[in-house]
Amino acid sequence: MPTKNAAAPFDFVDLIRAKRDGQSLSDAAIDWLIGAYSRGQLPDEQLSALLMAIYFRGLSQGELATWTSAMVASGSRLDLSGLARPTVDKHSTGGVGDKVSLILAPLVAACGAAVPQLSGRGLGHTGGTLDKLESIPGWRSELTSDEIHHQLEEVGCVICAAGRDLAPADRKLYALRDVTATVESIPLISASIMSKKIAEGTASLVLDVKVGSGAFMTETSRAAELARTMVGLGREHGLRVVALLTAMDAPLGRAVGNALEVAEAVEVLSGGGPADLVEVTLALAREMLDLAGLGGVDPAEALRDGSALERFRAMVVAQGGDPDAALARAAVVDEVVADRSGYLARLDARAVGVASWRLGAGRARKEDPVSLSAGVICRVKPGDAVVAGQTLLELHAEDDSRIAGARASLVDAFDVAESPPANPPVVLERIV
Numbered sequence: 001m002p003t004k005n006a007a008a009p010f011d012f013v014d015l016i017r018a019k020r021d022g023q024s025l026s027d028a029a030i031d032w033l034i035g036a037y038s039r040g041q042l043p044d045e046q047l048s049a050l051l052m053a054i055y056f057r058g059l060s061q062g063e064l065a066t067w068t069s070a071m072v073a074s075g076s077r078l079d080l081s082g083l084a085r086p087t088v089d090k091h092s093t094g095g096v097g098d099k100v101s102l103i104l105a106p107l108v109a110a111c112g113a114a115v116p117q118l119s120g121r122g123l124g125h126t127g128g129t130l131d132k133l134e135s136i137p138g139w140r141s142e143l144t145s146d147e148i149h150h151q152l153e154e155v156g157c158v159i160c161a162a163g164r165d166l167a168p169a170d171r172k173l174y175a176l177r178d179v180t181a182t183v184e185s186i187p188l189i190s191a192s193i194m195s196k197k198i199a200e201g202t203a204s205l206v207l208d209v210k211v212g213s214g215a216f217m218t219e220t221s222r223a224a225e226l227a228r229t230m231v232g233l234g235r236e237h238g239l240r241v242v243a244l245l246t247a248m249d250a251p252l253g254r255a256v257g258n259a260l261e262v263a264e265a266v267e268v269l270s271g272g273g274p275a276d277l278v279e280v281t282l283a284l285a286r287e288m289l290d291l292a293g294l295g296g297v298d299p300a301e302a303l304r305d306g307s308a309l310e311r312f313r314a315m316v317v318a319q320g321g322d323p324d325a326a327l328a329r330a331a332v333v334d335e336v337v338a339d340r341s342g343y344l345a346r347l348d349a350r351a352v353g354v355a356s357w358r359l360g361a362g363r364a365r366k367e368d369p370v371s372l373s374a375g376v377i378c379r380v381k382p383g384d385a386v387v388a389g390q391t392l393l394e395l396h397a398e399d400d401s402r403i404a405g406a407r408a409s410l411v412d413a414f415d416v417a418e419s420p421p422a423n424p425p426v427v428l429e430r431i432v
Contacts, residue, residue, distance in 0.1 A: 008036070012046050019053040027066045034070035038169040044176055051173075051182040059187040064229070065236045067187075071195035072237075074169035078116070078145055078201035083152055085114035086292040088204040090284055091197055093226070094126040096214035096353035097251035097378075101129045101159060102265035103281050104288070106311035109156030110302040111285070113292040116152060118162040118200045126216075126353060127261065127362065130161055135259035135328055135372040139321030155314045167195040186222070190229040197234070204240040204291035206284055207231065211428060212249035214349025220245065220428065227431045240291045245428040246280055250347045250382050253277035257361040257375015257396060259327040269309040274381070278303075279426045287430075328373035330396035334403045336410055338386045343420040345382060351413035352376050352393070355406040359397045371398050376406075383420050 010029050019025060025033075033050070036042045059067060080087050088108065092098055105115040119141075121128035130141045141161040143151070151158045164171075170192050177183045197205055209217065209227045217223035227243035234241035253274040255264040267273045268281065285299035302308040313323040338344075356362060360371030377394040380386055392414060395406050 008032075008041075012042060016046065016049045016053060019050060019057055022057050024060050024063055027062075030063065030066045031070045031073075034067065034074060034169050037172065038074040047173070047176055048180045051177060051180055051185075051188065054188060055182045055185045058185075061232065064187050064191060064233065068191045068195050068198070068233055068237065071167050071169045071173075071191060072199045075165040075167050075199065076163070077199045078148065078166070080114070080116060080149065080152065080201040080203075083114050083149075085112060085152070085156060086204070086294070087114045087116060087152075087202045088206070088288045088292040089115060089117055089197060089200065089202040090206045090208060090288060091193055092208040093193075093210050093216050095210040095248040095252060096126060096349040096356070097253045097256045097261065098127065098210070098248075099132060099253065099255070099261035099265045100208065100277070100281050100284065102132060102262065102312070103268050103308070104284055105157040105159055106269065106315055107281065107285050107299055107302055107308040108288050108292075109315075110307040110311045111289055111297040111299055112294050113156070113289065114152045115157040115288075116148060116200055116202055117157065117159040118166070118196060119159055120162070121363070126214075127256070127258070127356075129159060131370050132258045132261050133159060133321075135262050136316055136321040136323070137325040139316055139319050141319075143319070151315070151318050155318050156311060157315050158319075159315065160319070162196055162200070167199045170195050186226050186229055189226060190233055194230055194233045194237070198237045198239065202239070204288070205234055206287045206291065207241065207243035208280075208284055209243055209245050210248035211245050212247055212349060214251065214353055215248035224429065224431060231431055242287050242291060243431040244283060244287065245431070246283075247424060247426050247428060248349050249424075251349050251352050251376075251378055252280065254378045254381065255375065256352055256356045256378070257359070258370060258372045259329075260375040260377060260396065263327055266309070266312070269303065269312050270306075271303050276381070276426050283427050330373040330398060332397045332400045332403065334395040334397075334400075334407070335391045336393040336395065336407065338388055338390045338392055338416055340416055341387045342385075342416040342418050344380050344384050344386055344392070344414060345417035345421045346415040347378060347382050348413045351409055352378065354409040355393075355395065355413075358405040358409060359395060359402050374398060374402070383423060385420075386416060
């Protein structure tokens with residue numbers, strides 16, 4: 001139950017009414033309501049009403065900046081100013097097969113920057129970076145602030161969970177948005193993402209905003225609006241920020257699932273891997289290095305010479321993991337085959353993500369466990385030639401009870417055509 005606050009300086013019903021009617025909230029009102037809700041002094045039903053009013057009425061640029069600052073101020077803030085390396089991070093809005101962070105953090109560290117990547121877990125059809133790394137035996141996601149700082153000094157990169165005192169208001173508000181159909185609000189999405197990135201203490205940030213069937217944003221115009229909003233917020237809070245819109249109509253790379261994606265990330269770090277995954281990773285790396293003042297360094301060379309892989313192994317060891325340990329393997333592997341010859345014209349990212357989730361690789365609720373070995377391997381990608389009977393997708397699961405549900409989600413997931421499709425760009429737009 002919320003605690004009473006008899007001396008409240010604002011009538012919260014008046015604030016709900018004001019936003020419902022399209023009026024702006026004052027800085028003082030926003031600071032108060034975020035702080036009061038964080039302390040348990042406002043009930044969920046009233047915050048729910050305000051969130052719905054914001055969903056329909058939005059927030060002005062000034063309101064959004066204050067809202068984000070108040071969320072940052074609700075907890076602690078990492079101080080990375082003493083690091084010898086320049087700090088830069090990347091945030092992705094999430095997609096299917098998006099294992100870029102696993103490659104990018106050590107890659108950029110190998111090029112001279114410090115990368116403090118505070119990451120999350122998967123929900124629904126999109127995977128979570130922490131779930132993927134936890135498929136490495138011994139690896140741990142929970143680190144103290146001192147451990148993060150030490151690892152950035154010694155290794156140059158860290159991927160870990162955000163501490164509970166980092167923008168705690170966002171944790172409460174996101175949980176409420178999740179059950180009140182207000183997740184899709186661009187101002188609220190922007191404040192949620194940027195409050196955590198500002199609180200983590202990085203000086204620079206590159207945003208990877210995914211667009212397409214497997215992304216949170218399926219329309220380019222909405223994705224661009226989200227990117228512009230986040231870039232503006234970051235700059236108002238003193239960060240150097242660039243955003244790239246990247247394609248997510250087909251899965252990124254070939255692997256979808258926790259251990260499967262780790263294996264593919266290591267493949268890229270070893271100088272190989274799928275072309276689309278390498279292209280997106282290098283595009284983001286170049287933006288990160290440019291913001292960090294290291295624009296003369298070629299990240300592709302760090303993949304070729306093994307230095308990025310060495311940083312990855314060092315990062316895993318620093319967090320208790322064994323980079324040489326065998327990854328989990330599925331007990332059951334089923335195949336989806338082409339019914340005719342031609343070219344794969346379409347492979348729907350969302351359908352593949354749902355299949356992976358049904359196989360056990362994802363979760364419906366944050367507290368659900370995940371299977372480390374489950375997922376999908378895309379043996380062909382759009383544009384590839386196929387012959388009738390050829391394997392298109394491999395379905396990996398711990399037991400065969402999950403196969404039927406996964407196959408059902410893939411019934412309309414792909415098309416085979418007589419001629420190859422146009423080759424769309426992977427990086428769609430750059431927003432500064």
